[in-house]
Amino acid sequence: MTAHVTVDVDLGERSYPIYIGEDLLGKQALIAPHIKGRQVCIVSNEVVAPLYLDKLKAQLTGYELSEFILPDGEAEKTLDNVAHLYDSLLNLRFDRNATLIALGGGVVGDMTGFAAATYMRGVNFIQVPTTLLAQVDSSVGGKTGVNRPLGKNMVGAFYQPQCVLADTATLDTLPDRELSAGLAEVIKYGLINNPEFYHWLQDKMPALLARDRQALKQAVQASCEEKAAIVAADEKESGIRAILNLGHTFGHAIETATGYGSWLHGEAVATGMLMAADLSWRMGMLPVETVSGLRQLLETAGLPVIPPDSIDVEQYLSLMSRDKKASQGEIRFILLESLGKAIITADVDSGLLKQTLAARGALGKLAPHAG
Ligand code: NAD
Ligand code: GLY
DSSP: OOOOOOEEOOOGGEEEEOOOOOOTTTTTTGGGGGGSSSSEEEHHHTTHHHHHHEEEHOOOTTTEEEEEEEEOOOOGGGGGHHHHHHHHHHHOOOTTEEEEEEESHHHHHHHHHHHHHEEEEEEEEEEESSSSHHHIIISSSSSEEEEEEEEEEEEEEEESSOOOEEEGGGGGGHHHHHHHHHHHHHHHHHHHOHHHHHHHHHHHHHHTTTTTTHHHHHHHHHHHHHHHHHHHHHHHHHSSSGGTTTTHHHHHHHHHHHHTTOEEEEEEEEHHHHHHHHHHHHHTTOHHHHHHHHHHHHHHHHHHOSSOOOOOHHHHHHHTTTSOOOTTOOEEEEEETTTTTEEEEEEEHHHHHHHHHHHHGGTTTTTTOOO
């Protein structure tokens, strides 16, 4: 086993460490100082709990320990399930000094974080992410919440954890499709802010897909460093943090229109990033080679690059106008001025946008035309 690394999220009195390394799950020394009080509830789901719950529990001796196991899947990211968790905690007489530990992917982490933000007006919370996507993105930065039928993550709170424990050995059991979904968010960091990392990913993609532990650890660390810096600069997304949503305006529309779960979040983000790159090209910012290079990298990573047939242009526009970044119906886009430089703009030609939305398999392939 190699030593772990620590990436700090610098948020003044709400600062916290992200511990990254192999076999950290059982390391009580890392997690114990972040547990306040004696009452601890581990929240997990029916897939992750049989794999990792006992290992985590074995290290939490001396606490009044309970567990809450959710059904699996994006469709379960609901207020109803959060309410069941509140009721379970109330039955157990958990008080304000309780700690909730999220053991699982982004769905478990987002819901547990929202429950922690709201139970008794806020209790301590720790993230133990077990998917690549959760290790590189959702467990860091304090966005918590649930879906509603009309939109992804439409109800939630900013609420930072006490610490994040990213045990990269848990990625061994992750299905290939989920690994690829996580790689979409990893690629995002290169695209928005770090061209060297993007080129490293182009080089290392076969190793990452083969689950080379060192390569995965490096990818998680680099991603967390990128995210931590952006979150530290703009915790509540009043500005720069919005660039972390590259591809999400298109992607959330795909997830909402297709029903939560048929497209994985990372898959929708991957196709959404290609749509954002296509639009950036049509607007004259990005060379077409960058768009085709991105398509190739996403395909190599096992990610979809063609939006679903079932969504037409009008439906995209309607769903995208409900995006949380939209203001008074005006959609704000995250686009690429160049590889490694994202911009936030509402100034998008509607004709070019419609070309992107209609392009489907021809993203980055058919030359843009005016009107
Ligand atoms: P997920 O939580 O649904 O996990 C994916 C699948 O992998 C699930 O079936 C899960 O049970 C299973 N799983 C988890 N860990 C496993 C392991 N180690 N071995 C085997 N199976 C395992 O999905 P996700 O991709 O982790 O997260 C997606 C969610 O995260 C979405 O709801 C998205 O909106 C949210 N998200 C939030 C943020 C944020 O900033 N809060 C950022 C990105 C995404
Ligand atoms: N995943 C986007 C954010 O955390 O801001």
